Amino acid sequence: MTEQKKEFWRWKEYNWHDPGMDWKKAGVITCGIDVGSVSSQCVIMCDGKLYAFASIRTGSDSPNSALRALGRALEGTGMTPDNIHFTVGTGYGRVNVPFADKAITEISCHARGAGFMYGPSVRTILDMGGQDCKVINIDKNGKVLSFIMNDKCAAGTGRGLEVFADLLGIPIEELGERSLMEDEPEPVSSTCVVFAKSEATRLLRSGWPKERVLAAYCSAMAQRVISLLKRSGIYKDFAITGGIAKNIGIVSRLEKGLGLTALKTTHDTQLAGAIGAALFALSLASGAAGEQGQSN
Amino acid sequence: MITAGVDAGNKYTRTVVLKDGRVLATGKVLSGFDQKKAAEESLGQALKETGLKKADLSYIVATGAGKAEVAFANSDITDVSAAARGAKFSCSTARVVVDVGAEEVRVAKVDQNGRVVDFAVNDQCAAGTGSFVEAMSRALEVSVEQMGALALQSTRTVPMNAQCAVFAESEVISLIHANTAREDIARAVLDAMAGRVISLVRRVGAEKDVVLTGGMANNPGFVKSMENGLAMKVVLPAGPDFIGALGAAATAAEKAVGD
Secondary structure (H helix, E strand, O other): OOOOOOOOOOOOOEEEOOOOOOHHHHHOOOEEEEEOOOEEEEEEEEEEEEEEEEEEEOOOOOOHHHHHEEEEEOOOOOHHHHHHOEEEEEEOOOHHHOOOOEEEOOOHHHHHHHHHHOOOOOOEEEEOOOEEEEEEOOOOOOOEEEEEEEEEOOEEEHHHHHEEEHHHHOOOOHOOOHHOOOOOOOOOOOOOOOHHHHHHHHHOOOOOOOHHHHHHHHHHHHHHHHHHHHHHHHOOOOOOOOHHHHHHHHHHHHHHHHHOOOOOOOOHHHHHHHHHHHHHHHHHHHHOOOOOEEEE | EEEEEEEEEEEEEEEEEEEOOOEEEEEEEEOOOHHHHHHHHHHHHHHHHOOOHHHHEEEEEEEOOOOHHHOOOEEEEEHHHHHHHHHHHHHOOOOOOEEEEOOOOOOOOOOOOOEEEEEEEEEOOOOOHHHHHHHHHHOOOHHHHHHHHHOOOOOOOOOOOOOOOHHHHHHHHHHOOOOOOOOHHHHHHHHHHHHHHHHHHHHHHHOOOOEOOOHHHOHHHHHHHHHHHHHHOOOOOOOOHHHHHHHHHHHHHHHHHHH
């Protein structure tokens, strides 16, 4: 990728804070940081209510991404790290949150975060992340019963979609919407992202519009994710977390293929891990008994 | 009697023209997007070398991913059969044939008569195929050939965790940023690739002689990684990337006599 070429895979980093909340009045301020292989998220909570968050690209500098995410989340709030009572780090890079008071596994944090975002009825969580896909089954108390993961293969991951965004010249945020169509094409034959690329090129050359190629790929991806879900077992209610939950092209095909509707949320699904971490931080800061995640 | 074999591969379309058991000429073109045209061009190249015409050929057999597009072929055979037949032609003591293609890896176990008794194929995943190495060579900003030469200079092993070509590419970039020596990265890449291929070999069982075919057999760095991983020497036939086409041409000779 040269400087002149527009980088379609480069999704926008973002941050937000609630202008209507006065954090100075909060009792306990906690922070959850989820360092992923592709993106890092930071969430700030005041007494368990969402106050601020940020999502940035981890890039090749993962040791510093936790600090950068924190800085971004605090932008414009007047809050400094000293105001935070307890920080929990998670994600595959949780060892890279050096200032965290505790590190907790991403499985536990996603389960907790999903509970916050989707409510207590969630039993199966599908986390579609940057480089892996996880299916987590929890009981009514939010305890993790089982989980399986595909982290060996880019098919069905954010990285796979980044490759496609670049190949087709469609900004990654638009991939979902632009893949929707009335006349659904057959899925691409191989799920391998490397092979799908050459297959996509062939289809484009034969006259297929970009959107149709995209639809064929989203369809293949959805099929792969469905076979992962079936291996794990799906229990109602079913919810999706991670960045790809924002991709309506994948989500709608998943729901159609499963014959199930996933719960919807107004929260940003990419924050699930960091939200769960911030909630664990609250339990730990308050010295509350009960919900303890697996720590390491 | 003159026959031809056309191997319509995912990357290259190769032709071998065989006369009375000896290779007369070869052709090689990029398969590109028009496989039918590539097959014509490939055969045309080989014929031009010999001054022969298509009509002079008694029988033509096609193989490879695009074999259905080789319109002028009399019949076709599978990649595995072609690789086994070609390897046996070149090396009478062949017992295991390892054929590393651009998008697929095939391993065949053959008996002393060259008959395929077992085989294993990876066609779902780029790991262990030519595509994997090409992706890594782009990340390292060298050619695949240079990667082989670099790897031979490596003096230490660097672990590579990713199996997937897409993830491995990111891993290579991280290694570059961490200032890891390029020759060590190159070797890690070829070791990882050999690892994938060898796990396929284990499914049929490694047994002397192991014949390595396909484009990657021309890469000394990869050959070394294979031999280290197998703890065995491998046999490199002449023109290893033409073995499929050769096997097809040899099969054509048998069929022409049979008809």
